[in-house]
Amino acid sequence: MKIILETKNLKVIRGGSLLVDVPGMEIFEGETLSLIGPNGAGKTTLLQALSFLMKPSAGEILFRGQAVGAEQRILEYRRRLAMVFQEPLLFDTTVFGNVVSGLKIRGTGGAEARRIVESQLEHFGIAHLSERSAKTLSGGEAQRASLARAFAISPEILFLDEPFAALDPPTRESIVTDLEKVLAETKTTTIMATHDRNEALRLSGRIAVMEAGRIAQIDRPAVVMNRPVDEFVASFVGTETILEGKVRDVNETALIVRVNGSEIEVVGKGKPGEEVVLCIRPENVTLSIPDGNVKTSARNVFRGRIGRIVPLGLFHRVEISCGFALVAYVTTHALEDLALREGTEVTASVKATAIHVIRKSIP
C-alpha cells in the first residue's frame, strides 16, 4: 500500500509539556485510521499537527514523500486536505455559501463549483436546505453541511476531530451511515479522532490508541482489541473479544455470522454478505470440560484449547483458541473445579443474546 502521510520524530511541545510524541507513523492512501484515547491524550493536537494547523516543535511530516514545512508548502498542503471539527463552525451565510467556501478560496467558481456543491449536498442529504441560512440548521444538519463543505474540495486527506461527539444517537447514526457511504465511494484517506470505541470499530481499517501524546498501539481493530500491547490499551479498549466476520444467513431472530471458518449465531440486525464486528464480553463466556453431553441453552458452543491464563484477583482471564481467539473470565473456584490449565481442551459457550453486533459495511 502507498504511504500518503508519514511522521518523522514528530513532537509538539507547548508551555513546557510534551503534548505529542510520534516518532514514526505511516498513513496509507485510502485507509481510514481512528485515533482513540481518553481526553487529553493528544488526539486533537496530533490531528492539528498533521494538518499543519499547529506548528510541530520538532520533527517532520512527509506528504507523499515530501517534507511539508516552508510557508508556501504548508498552504499548498493545506489546500489538499480538509478538516471537520466537533462544532460545525459554519459561516454566517446560506448552506450553499458554506459548502462552496473552500472552492471559492481556491478560485473555483461558477457552474463547476455549483455542480460540485450540489452533488455534495445530495450526498449528505441536505440538497433541500441549500438556500437556507446556516443559522437555522439543527445540529445534525449543520454537521452534514460541514462534512459537505469538506468533501467539496475533494481532499486527499480528510481529518475528522470528534465529528459526531455533540450529536444525539439517532442523528449520529444517520450521519455516520452517510459518511460511510461517501468514504466507500470516494476512498478518501481519513484520519479521525474519537473517544467512541464503537465508532472507531465501525469506520476504520486501523486504530491507533493514544496515551499521553504517544501512540501506544496502532493496528487492525481486531488486533488492538484482542491483543492489546499493554495494560493501558487493554483498559481503554475494554476487555471484550472482538471478532470480524461476514453475515452468512439471516433468520427471524438471529444472524449467522461466519468468523474465520466458524459460525456464530447472534441476535441482531443485518443482511447476508454484510461485514460485521462481534463483541463478546469475557464474563459471558462459559467454559466446561468436553464430555459429549453438556447441556446448555447457549446456541454457540465451540471446542478449543486454553492458551494463556492470567490471574486477576477474584477472576482469571483465560484465553481460548477455538478457530478464533476468545477470552473468558473464570472464577478461581471454577478454575480449580474444572482443573483448567494452559493447554487444556475446553468447550466455550456464548449465548446469542450476549453478543453485541456492530455493522461495518453498507449493504
Add this chain to the structure above:
Amino acid sequence: MDIILEGIRQAFILLVTFDPEVLGITWFSLKVSGTATFISLFIGMSIGTVVALTQFPGRKFVVSLINTGMALPPVVVGLFVTIFLWRNGPLGFMEILYTPAAMILAQAIIATPIVMGISLAAMQQLPKKLRLQILALGATRLQMVRILIREARLPLLAAVMAGFGGVISEVGASIMVGGNIKGYTRVLTTATVMETSRGNFDIAIALGLILLLFAYMINLVLTYVQQRERPR
C-alpha cells in the same frame, strides 16, 4: 408645564415646515460626525482587528488602553485638541482652530477608540476554532482576515454606529474646538446648548428631538445586532 407643551408644538412646526436653520444645522452635524466616523472606521477597525487576531507581549495592556479610550471624556479631548491647535501650540501653524476641520479631528479622536474597542470585541467573539477551520479550508492569511471580517460584519456595523452615536451627541469638544459659529461650526448639540441658555426652548426642543431620532435609529441597529445569533 405650558412652556414645555408650547415648546414641543413649536418644535413640530419647525420640523414639519423644514425650517432652513434647523435643517442646515442638522445637515452640518451629519457631515462633521459622519466624516469623523468614517476616519475612525479605518484606524479603529484595522487596529482593532490586528489586536484581536495577534498575540504579542503587552497585549492585555494595549486592550486596557483601548477600553479606557472608549470612555474618553469629550471635554478632555476638546481641551487637548484646543491646546495643540492654539496659535502658538504644536499644530498652531495649521490654523484650523474654530473650523469644521478641528471639529472633525476632535470627533475622530473620540470615535476611534470606540470603533476600535467594539471591533476588537467583535473579532474576539468569533469562535477561536473558526480561524482553524478557515485555514483548514486552504485560506491564506489575507483570505482568513477577509472571511473573519465578513463573519463579524454585524458587530462591526455596531462599532460604526456606536462611534457615530458617540460623536453626534457630544458637545464638549465641538464647542471648544468649533466655537459654535453660526452657519460655520454650529452643530445640533452646540446649538441646543445655546438656544436653551437663551430661553428659545422651541428651537432647543426641535434640535433635541432630531438628536433623539438619531439615537433611536442607532440603537435600533444595535439591538438588532445584539439579538442576532451565530450559526453553530
